[in-house]
Amino acid sequence: MPSLVFQGELDPIVPPDYGRKVAERFSRSHYIEFPGFGHGVVRAKSAEPLPRCAMRLIAAFLDDPHATPDTSCIEQIPPLAF
Secondary structure (H helix, E strand, C coil), X not given: CEEEEEEECCCCCCXXXXXXXXXXXXXXXXXXXECCCCCCHHHCCCCCCHHHHHHHHHHHHHHCXXXXXXXXXXXXXXXXXX
16 A cells, blocks of 8 residues: 655654654555654644645645655755754
8 A cells, every 4th residue: 555654853752763664564655754843744833835845745645656756845944943
């Protein structure tokens, strides 16, 4: 079954190792990690471009679950400022 696994690099609830292990259990999975973000990447209260990027990746996966997602939009997300 094609699967899309989103992971936040700093997720304290489901660490990235867990997300990678889940993705490995599916033969046609796409694992996507968002650097600098925690749990709930899709619903993160963040300024653009994170929400737009996440939704674009979901839409692309739903359009063609077998295609490798173009994750270049992740590079456009500025790091979080503390």
